[in-house]
Structure formats: structure tokens, C-alpha cells
Amino acid sequence: MSRSEAAVNEWYPVAIDELLALGDVQSVTLMEQPLSVIRRENGSVHVQKADGGDCPVCVAYGHVWSSCGKPDHGIFDVPEAAEPGRRMVDCGAVRVKASPLRVVENFLDIAHFPFVHTDILGAEPHTEVEPYKVEIRDTADEVWATKVRFFQPQAAKSADEGQMTDYMYRVPAPCVSILYKTCPPRPGAWDVIALFVRPINEELCDAYAWMALYDDDSAQSDLIQFQQMIFLQDRSVLENQIPRLLPLDPKMEIPTRADTTSVAYRRWLKRRGMTYGAQLVAK
């Protein structure tokens, strides 16, 4: 277990807040441990291990979060969640037969857009990823990629035509990725789309998508299905990646410039000792 101590003491999503009704008990697995997520009749939320022991609980960004260990920090801050006028959209959990870290890494990649999300988030021949800026912000200990620009035929449900889209990526926790992108109906503002991943084991996870958008027109079901369509296009690719674990050995893969965010993410994981779902030495 020492190998994954850093992973044990993190917060992970275990349920969608709104879908946990009074009196509900939902069974989930977090890092191979069966947990019960309980909403008591008084509305309070509890997470219990199989032996009845209580796990820490936090409700944030539409989800119930918990941990098998003892996080020494609160959950990461998403200041945009408090901004008035945004619509919060829970898109549900999708199970993926891949390392949770691979799912996060895929979310950080733009080079695959024209090939996997053809004619939506990208299109040939607009395949070039222009240079962008990546940094590990020491104050908050987060990975940030900024000044990312990419041509997109349909950047969002609310987009009518192709446009250059600006992106920022942020990794505030090992199994969380938040992206900020141009908001078609409100130039100057950023739409927020986040992926919260719960490791079931090192090669299987549930990925929850959550959005905080400026969009007063689209139906909720349209917004959810747009996001699910994008994520399910990724899923079948992710399930075919070999090895299933995310390689942290630099000898394993040869990155290109477009992969700078991925390189920073992998280094950051290594530095934190976050090796659950990772392959340390190339086999």
C-alpha cells in the first residue's frame, strides 16, 4: 500500500449529489474498496467502508467526494462554480477499462481532436497544435496549460459554426482535470468542463463529467448528450491503449511538442508519488 499512499489520501467522486435521494444507499468501489454512499432522512451524506468505518465526506461541484484515507487538504477550489449565471450540468459517470491516469491524460490532449472527434472538436486538415505554455504552479501545486488554440468545427452545443477556440487546462488533483474554453455565446468568458475520475482499480475507473456553462438556450438533455458523445468517442480509444497503466518511465514513449501537457502531468504525478494506475518501469 505504501506505493500508493499519495493516492489513498486524495478526494475522489463517489456519487452525483442530485441523484442521491433521501434514504438512498449506493454501493461503489474506490481503489478496490467497497464503499456505501448513504443519504440519511435528515439529508446528511455519509460514506462507509465495509467494516462500518466512516470515510471523510465532502459535497462539491455537484458530486459527493470521499477518500479511503485521510486527506490533509480540503477539496480543490473551482472559483467559477460560484459565479452567477452559470448552468451546472452533471453528465453522469462512464466506466472505462483504462487507468484513471490515462483518462485524465487523454482529457488534456488536443492533438487527437480531428481524428477522434472528427468534425466536432477538430477536422482535417486543421490538425496543427500551435505552441502553448505549460507550467507546474508551485503555489497551488497544480499543472496548468495556457494559451492553447485550436480550430474547431463545433466547439460546443451552443456553437453554430467553426471557430478558433482558446483553451486552458488545469490539473488540481491527480484524477481531476478541468478545462476552460471559449464560450461561444459570451466572448471573453470561459466555459468550464471538468472530469472527475474515481479509480475502481488501477485499470478500471468511473469518469464523471461536470460542466459550468454560460448557455441559456440549450436543453439540459442536449448539453449532457453533447458531452457524452465526446467522452464515448474517447472511451473506445482509451480501452485499446497499451499498456493499460500510464507509463511514467520516460524511456517508454517518445512525446512530441503537442504532448507538453502530458509530459508535465506525468512528471508531476511522479514527483507527488502518485503511482496508482501508473507503470514506473517500462516492461
Added chain:
Amino acid sequence: MGLRLYDYVLSGSAYKIRLFLSLLGQEYEGVAVDFYPGEEHKKLAFLAINPAGTLPVLVDGDLTLCDTQAILVYLAAKYDTTESWFPQSDPSLLGRIMQWLAFAGRLTDTVGAARLHDMIGRDLNVEAAREGAHKALRELEAHLTEQGFRNEVFITGKKPTIADIACFPYSALSPDGGIEHDDYPALRKWMVSVRRLPGFIEMPGIHPLHEQHEMAAV
């Protein structure tokens, strides 16, 4: 009033109808139903449209159809000006098409179930679902192999019919449910032929044929 399709983007059955409408070049209005996570299909507003609570549902004027295969039959009979997708003059062909439409229901029950288990954690016996899926796919594989001997590319002959459209989605989506295509070469070849049809559209889990561009370039 035009066609209205109550739709869910990840449903293989709803995709069957989207695909066929696209192949026919038929316009329609899509209404997204939040099947997951919202379970809108189990709520009163939707049950008033389809008491069975299943997707897709097609509405054309006063007509409401809730069975996927029945929707294919109706669309072909009404909107296919070529009369090639559901030819009714040849009794043998008509019988065979209907047989494969029924077979498609077995793919939905088995592959579709395994997919819901693997994708959104639906609680069901996934081993039984996968076993049933492989049994059905082996039958389709054997049939398509025989079709190959007759130089017939599609399920009921040289031309595609709604039998192909009914069987394609869950055959193609089976890896989503842990049912790989490795053992089914005739099936893979047939799926490429379906994907090359003019007007073909994809859905998540069914990738575009990028190799087609490369082959065209050679």
C-alpha cells in the same frame, strides 16, 4: 409536420434510426431524451409518449412508433423512393429480411445489455449477456461467410436492406461491452461495406473510416 425522433446519442437502437434517416437523406427533428443519468425515459412526460419507456420513438404526424425494427420498416416503406431498402415484391427476400430484423432484437438484448453493464455500470448478468452475444455473432458470421461464397456483400443479397441497418449498430458496438471482433472476419468485412455506404454516419464507439482517405490517395 415533419418527422420527430426521440433520441439518445449513446443508444445503438436510436442510432439505427439516425443512420437509416441519413442514408435515405431524410430530414427530421431530433429530441434528446436524458436516458442517462437523468432517466427521463422513466418519467411521466415520456411515458405518455411511449408507455414502454424505451427509445427510440418516431412520430410522423398522427403516427407514433416505438419499436426500432417497426420504425425501419415504416421509414423504408414510406420514404425510400428507390424501393431497394425494403423490397416487398419478392416473398423469399421479404421473409429473410423479416427474419434478420427479428435477429437484430437478439443483438440488442445481449450486446446492448453487456454494453450498458460495461459503460454505465448497469447491474445485470454480464457473462450471460456476453455468451448470448457471441452465440448470435457466430450465427451472423457463418451467414456472412456463406454470403461471401455467393459473392453477396450484404445480409440478404448484393444490395443493402434494412436487415443490414438493423444488425449493424450492435454488431459494431460490441467491443463497448467487452465483445471483441477478432474472431469474426466476415463480420468485420461486412461492417466496412456498411460504413462505405453513401450517407453513412458514425456514433461514439464506431470510428470514422480514416483509412478510406488513404486508400483513395493510393
